[in-house]
Amino acid sequence: MRVFRKKDGGIVQLIDKERMREWSIELPLIFIEYIRNNKLDSYDDDKVKKSIEKYLDEIMEDVAVPRLIEVLEGDNVEEIINALERIEKIANENLDLTRPIRPYLEELLKKDNKKITNLADSILELFRREERRKELSEKRKVMEKKEELFMEGKITADEYAEARKEYIKFRDNR
Amino acid sequence: MAKSEMKENWDLKATKELLNNLQNQDLENKDIELPEDTIKIDDLRRKEALNKLYSLVDSVIEDIYTTGKPVIELPSRSNSNIIWDEESDLLLLGKQIQQKQFHSLTSVVDITRLMRVLEIINELLMKDMHATKREIFYTDVKLFQDQKNSDKSLEDVATMLYTTRNSTHVVASARGSCVGRLRIRDKNDIIDLEGLGSGGWGISPMLDNIEILESDAEFIMVVEKDAAMMRLAEARFWKQYPCIILTAQGVGNVAVRMFLKRLSKELQLPVFSLVDSDPYGHYIHSVYMRGSKRLSYESPFLATPDIKLLGVLTRDLDKYNVPDDCRLDMNKTDIKRTQDLLKEDFVKKNKAWKTDLELALKLKKKAEIQALSSHGFEFLTEKYLPEKLSTGDWL
Numbered sequence: 001m002r003v004f005r006k007k008d009g010g011i012v013q014l015i016d017k018e019r020m021r022e023w024s025i026e027l028p029l030i031f032i033e034y035i036r037n038n039k040l041d042s043y044d045d046d047k048v049k050k051s052i053e054k055y056l057d058e059i060m061e062d063v064a065v066p067r068l069i070e071v072l073e074g075d076n077v078e079e080i081i082n083a084l085e086r087i088e089k090i091a092n093e094n095l096d097l098t099r100p101i102r103p104y105l106e107e108l109l110k111k112d113n114k115k116i117t118n119l120a121d122s123i124l125e126l127f128r129r130e131e132r133r134k135e136l137s138e139k140r141k142v143m144e145k146k147e148e149l150f151m152e153g154k155i156t157a158d159e160y161a162e163a164r165k166e167y168i169k170f171r172d173n174r
Numbered sequence: 175m176a177k178s179e180m181k182e183n184w185d186l187k188a189t190k191e192l193l194n195n196l197q198n199q200d201l202e203n204k205d206i207e208l209p210e211d212t213i214k215i216d217d218l219r220r221k222e223a224l225n226k227l228y229s230l231v232d233s234v235i236e237d238i239y240t241t242g243k244p245v246i247e248l249p250s251r252s253n254s255n256i257i258w259d260e261e262s263d264l265l266l267l268g269k270q271i272q273q274k275q276f277h278s279l280t281s282v283v284d285i286t287r288l289m290r291v292l293e294i295i296n297e298l299l300m301k302d303m304h305a306t307k308r309e310i311f312y313t314d315v316k317l318f319q320d321q322k323n324s325d326k327s328l329e330d331v332a333t334m335l336y337t338t339r340n341s342t343h344v345v346a347s348a349r350g351s352c353v354g355r356l357r358i359r360d361k362n363d364i365i366d367l368e369g370l371g372s373g374g375w376g377i378s379p380m381l382d383n384i385e386i387l388e389s390d391a392e393f394i395m396v397v398e399k400d401a402a403m404m405r406l407a408e409a410r411f412w413k414q415y416p417c418i419i420l421t422a423q424g425v426g427n428v429a430v431r432m433f434l435k436r437l438s439k440e441l442q443l444p445v446f447s448l449v450d451s452d453p454y455g456h457y458i459h460s461v462y463m464r465g466s467k468r469l470s471y472e473s474p475f476l477a478t479p480d481i482k483l484l485g486v487l488t489r490d491l492d493k494y495n496v497p498d499d500c501r502l503d504m505n506k507t508d509i510k511r512t513q514d515l516l517k518e519d520f521v522k523k524n525k526a527w528k529t530d531l532e533l534a535l536k537l538k539k540k541a542e543i544q545a546l547s548s549h550g551f552e553f554l555t556e557k558y559l560p561e562k563l564s565t566g567d568w569l
Contacts, residue, residue, distance in 0.1 A: 001386070001440055003197065009190045010416060011197065012390040013441055019385070027362060031387065034364050039357070039388060 004052055006045040012052065017059045025071055026086040028064035029097045032056045065100045072104045077113055084108075084119035091126050102127055136171060143167045182557070186415060188566030189393050192444040196480075199442065208474065209259050212266040213249050215333075215471055218341040220382075224299045226335045227292065234276075244276045246285070248334040249471065256470045258519050263479040264464050267333070267471040274330075284327075288334075290314055291327040298343040304380050306347050329469075338472050340432060345379030350430035352377055353407055354418035355391040356437075358384055367418070372407040377420070379429040386440050390416055393563070394437055395484070397421045398449040398458050402543045402554065409555040415563065418443075425458050428469070431476040434462065438478045446484035446568060448559070451491060452504070452540035453511035456531065459483045464520055483527065483569040484562055486543055488534040494558060500545035504538045526569045 001013040014035070020028045035056060043049050071083040087105075091098040108120040143163060150160040208214050218226065230246075237244035249255065250270040257268050274285050294313055298305055310328060311321040318324040332339045339345075353374035356367040361383050367375050378384055395417055397403045403421040406412075412419065418437060422430035438445050447462055449455030463481050465473035491501060504512070512535050515521050521528055534540065546554050562568060 001442075009194070010390065010392055011193070013388065015385065015387050024362060027359075030362075030364065031359075034357075035388065038366070043390065 002055060004043075004048045004055075006043070006048050008045070010045075012043055012048055014052065014055065017055075017063050020059065020063045021067070024086075025067045025083055026090055028059055028067065029090055032060055032064065033094055033097060060100070068101050069104055072101065072108060077116065080108070080116055081113075081119065084116065084123065088119060088123050091123050095126055095130055098123065099127075139167055139170055182560075184415075184560035184564040186392070186560070186563050189444055189563045192566075193392050196442045196444060208262065208266060209257075211269055212257055212259065213269055213336065213471065215336045215338060215474070216341075217475055218335075218337045220299050220302060220343070223335065223337060223341050223343075224296070226337065227296055227299070230334060231292070246274045246276075246288070246334060247271050248274070248330055251329065251333060251468075251471065253467065256467050258464070260519070260523065262474075263520060264473040264477050265467060265470040266473055287317060287323060287327040288330055290317055291324065291331050295331060295342045295344065302343075304343045304345050306345060306379075308347070310344060333471050338432075338475050339428065339469075340379075340381060340475075346428045348376045348379055348429065349427050350377040350420060350422040350433070351375060351403070352418065352420045352433070353403075354412040355389055355416050356386070356418045357388040359387050360384055368412065372404065374403075374407060374419075377429050377433050381429065381432055381436065384433075384436075386436065389418065389441055391418045391441070391443060392416045393444045393446060394418045394420070394434070394441075395559075396426070396434060396445065396447045396462060396481070397543075398424065398447070398455055399543055402448060405547075405551065405554055409552070411555050411559070415560060425466075426462050428472075428476065431462060431465075431478075435476055435478050438480065445478050445481040446563075447481055448484050448543060449486070450540070450542045451486035451488055451534070451545075452542075453508050453515055453531075453534070455486070456483070456515055456527075457511065460515070460518075460520065485558070485568070486541060486546070487569065488530050488537065488539075490558075491537075491539065491541055491545075494546065494549070496541055496545050497548050500548045501539040501541050504534070504540050508540060509535065509538070524569065530569060 002016055004012040004014070006012065015031075017028075020031070035052070040049055040052060043052065068083060068087065071079050074080065087098050087101065102124070105120045105124050109117050109124075111117055111120075146155065146160055146163045149155045150157070216222075234244045234246065248271070249267050250272040251267065252270070255268040255270040257266050258264070259266050274281050274288065276282070276285050290313075291310065294305070294310055297303075307325055307328060308321065311318050311324040314324075318327075328339065328342070328344055332342055335342070351374040353367055353370065353372075358365050358367065358375075360378060364387065365375060391412070393416075395406075397406065397419060398421070400421060400423045403419065406419055411417065420430060420434060420437075426434070434445065437443070447459045449458050459481070462478055464479060465477040469476060490496070512531055516528065516531050516535075521531065543554070546558055549557070
């Protein structure tokens with residue numbers, strides 16, 4: 001176990017990352033998410049919280065991502081499909097957890113197997129959708145600014161109408 | 175006792191000191207070194223157990239080809255071969271070997287049962303499945319006739335393979351429960367033992383599927399009675415005093431003892447027992463501490479030698495003013511059991527334990543944990559346990 005000592009004499013113990021190397025590939029990600037969302041705030045000691053966050057990053061970097069990559073870069077079609085199905089499930093719940101493997105998903109699009117390319121594309125679509133959402137939010141902010149400027153008479157009706165047209169076109173096509 | 179009198183700020187100082195000592199111990203030096211005159215058994219993974227089983231069968235086949243009279247050798251589990259090792263404080267199995275011959279009329283039934291159990295274990299390991307002892311009996315009722323016979327064959331097979339019963343995928347029925355500051359993994363599910371209501375988590379006998387993930391507990395407490403467990407769970411005792419609480423509702427079965435051993439070894443936390451103030455309670459504590467005679471070959475995997483007897487001690491009855499009408503008279507069996515315990519080497523070695531048992535014999539009184547509730551339902555959780563854990567009043 002990895003031991004973290006609190007100021008009040010208490011301790012927090014987390015399983016050693018080496019033992020996670022034998023886990024199914026999605027489990028280290030689920031563990032990281034579980035501790036972050038459910039336990040971290042309960043530890044009541046800032047120093048311990050920081051050390052644990054650092055340890056969780058370490059698990060992500062040293063175990064979770066390499067294990068996923070190992071499977072995705074391998075030749076075993078069945079394993080890749082299984083891994084992609086699990087990654088898709090995790091990505092639907094928390095896209096951030098799967099961000100480090102995005103480049104490997106893009107590589108998988110070049111594979112001959114249709115099921116693999118479809119699954120990889122469906123996960124990548126989640127990233128694309130997220131990007132479009134962010135872009136739309138940016139454009140909405142710009143539009144709001146234009147509305148203010150128009151109301152203040154600082155831009156013309158034509159300029160406003162043009163901006164509005166562009167915004168609606170982007171929003172409907174995303 | 176008034177509630178305000180109980181509500182003191184207990185700092186668990188003595189428990190924290192014990193925790194600190196345990197955490198600073200070198201894990202490598204904590205490994206049990208068994209004496210030369212005892213046998214060593216290993217906890218095996220599925221494939222290792224299968225390999226051992228195959229080499230055993232290979233040697234039987236070889237005997238058939240070479241001598242025509244195959245023999246199986248296994249460590250004897252008779253009383254004369256059970257040794258108490260003072261150094262490790264465990265009951266262990268000595269090196270006396272017994273032979274089971276295939277061609278002898280006296281052992282033919284025994285050996286047939288043994289081989290049948292071996293066949294069943296092979297199937298369980300191959301399919302990566304688990305079965306209870308009861309299920310094993312029902313696989314061939316005609317052959318086994320009584321569950322005692324299939325249980326005996328099962329223990330013989332485990333000793334023959336020099337492994338634990340759990341490694342053969344034959345498990346005890348689930349009986350114990352656990353609550354408190356612990357998160358575990360059962361295959362792909364994360365289980366939070368703080369969030370399962372007052373019933374807690376039913377300790378799984380399939381411990382090979384269980385892994386400890388996280389804990390912020392500072393000690394572990396084993397409780398004899400379900401009623402005391404309920405009191406602790408209802409008070410959510412672990413919230414104020416960070417701990418993990420277990421009960422086996424009586425003598426610890428294999429699953430509970432093995433789980434406790436795992437918790438204690440991996441988390442390196444102080445372990446306490448809370449049992450009735452009677453010889454049976456002391457016996458329960460001793461089984462957690464050094465194992466039972468019947469399963470002495472598994473002691474290194476089942477016993478928790480560092481466990482402390484927190485209570486209820488005989489001296490507590492006066493110290494905490496347990497009223498006379500809550501104390502019970504010891505009967506003949508209690509007196510005999512206490513005398514027997516006093517003859518055990520491990521009791522003789524522990525002076526404080528011996529003194530407490532002698533006091534029980536002198537007073538001829540016993541009491542249940544629940545007798546403490548004569549001072550109010552909160553007395554156990556707000557005064558008795560916190561005070562003892564803070565002052566180090568344990569054996």
